[in-house]
Amino acid sequence: SQQGEEDPQALSIQEGENATMNCSYKTSINNLQWYRQNSGRGLVHLILIRSNEREKHSGRLRVTLDTSKKSSSLLITASRAADTASYFCATDAFSGGYNKLIFGAGTRLAVHP
Amino acid sequence: NAGVTQTPKFRVLKTGQSMTLLCAQDMNHEYMYWYRQDPGMGLRLIHYSVGEGTTAKGEVPDGYNVSRLKKQNFLLGLESAAPSQTSVYFCASSKGQGGEKLFFGSGTQLSVL
Numbered sequence: 001s002q003q004g005e006e007d008p009q010a011l012s013i014q015e016g017e018n019a020t021m022n023c024s025y026k027t028s029i030n031n032l033q034w035y036r037q038n039s040g041r042g043l044v045h046l047i048l049i050r051s052n053e054r055e056k057h058s059g060r061l062r063v064t065l066d067t068s069k070k071s072s073s074l075l076i077t078a079s080r081a082a083d084t085a086s087y088f089c090a091t092d093a094f095s096g097g098y099n100k101l102i103f104g105a106g107t108r109l110a111v112h113p
Numbered sequence: 114n115a116g117v118t119q120t121p122k123f124r125v126l127k128t129g130q131s132m133t134l135l136c137a138q139d140m141n142h143e144y145m146y147w148y149r150q151d152p153g154m155g156l157r158l159i160h161y162s163v164g165e166g167t168t169a170k171g172e173v174p175d176g177y178n179v180s181r182l183k184k185q186n187f188l189l190g191l192e193s194a195a196p197s198q199t200s201v202y203f204c205a206s207s208k209g210q211g212g213e214k215l216f217f218g219s220g221t222q223l224s225v226l
Binding site: 009030031033035040041042043044045048088090092098099100101102103104105106 | 117146148153154155156157158161163169171172203205210212214215216217218219220
């Protein structure tokens with residue numbers, strides 16, 4: 001079963017608008033990560049937020065984490081056509097003696113010029 | 114800087130055939146992972162390795178075997194391919210356990226007819 005689930009599944013906006021994607025998870029975490037995947041490519045790490053952090057910024061990206069609600073959001077400000085991609089949240093899950101990353105199903109973002 | 118390299122990029126198999134996917138990383142990472150990505154299901158962990166000579170099962174290990182004879186290489190084998198194994202396969206590596214950011218290869222598109 002998926003640890004993280006993104007919402008919405010798909011998002012379509014105009015260039016210059018902000019895009020917000022949400023992630024909910026089920027069990028306690030040490031940290032949460034967001035990744036981006038361009039069509040036909042591998043995933044690229046965007047940002048990591050630890051469980052004791054509430055907000056983190058990186059360029060046009062803003063990530064929030066609410067551990068009481070077991071949810072996170074990724075905000076992309078002033079979106080560009082080049083931001084068109086799928087975005088995945090990933091949470092760490094401890095089992096079998098090791099900590100592993102479990103990914104959600106992703107949000108497909110389309111930014112139209 | 115090559116990062117994580119996967120070969121081959123595309124492969125078509127007939128049911129019952131076998132093949133090996135090769136992953137190589139040049140970052141001296143201890144941890145390596147094999148994920149599969151299916152539409153609407155995000156990435157699911159097949160097997161992982163926490164160091165040279167070690168392997169462990171992930172979420173969906175059935176039908177796959179792995180080996181990590183050298184630190185920089187992680188091989189994924191399909192002994193008898195089935196149509197249900199049609200997917201995109203991604204290799205990833207990390208410096209430490211899940212919780213550390215992952216570096217991904219560009220993927221292998223596998224079709225089993």
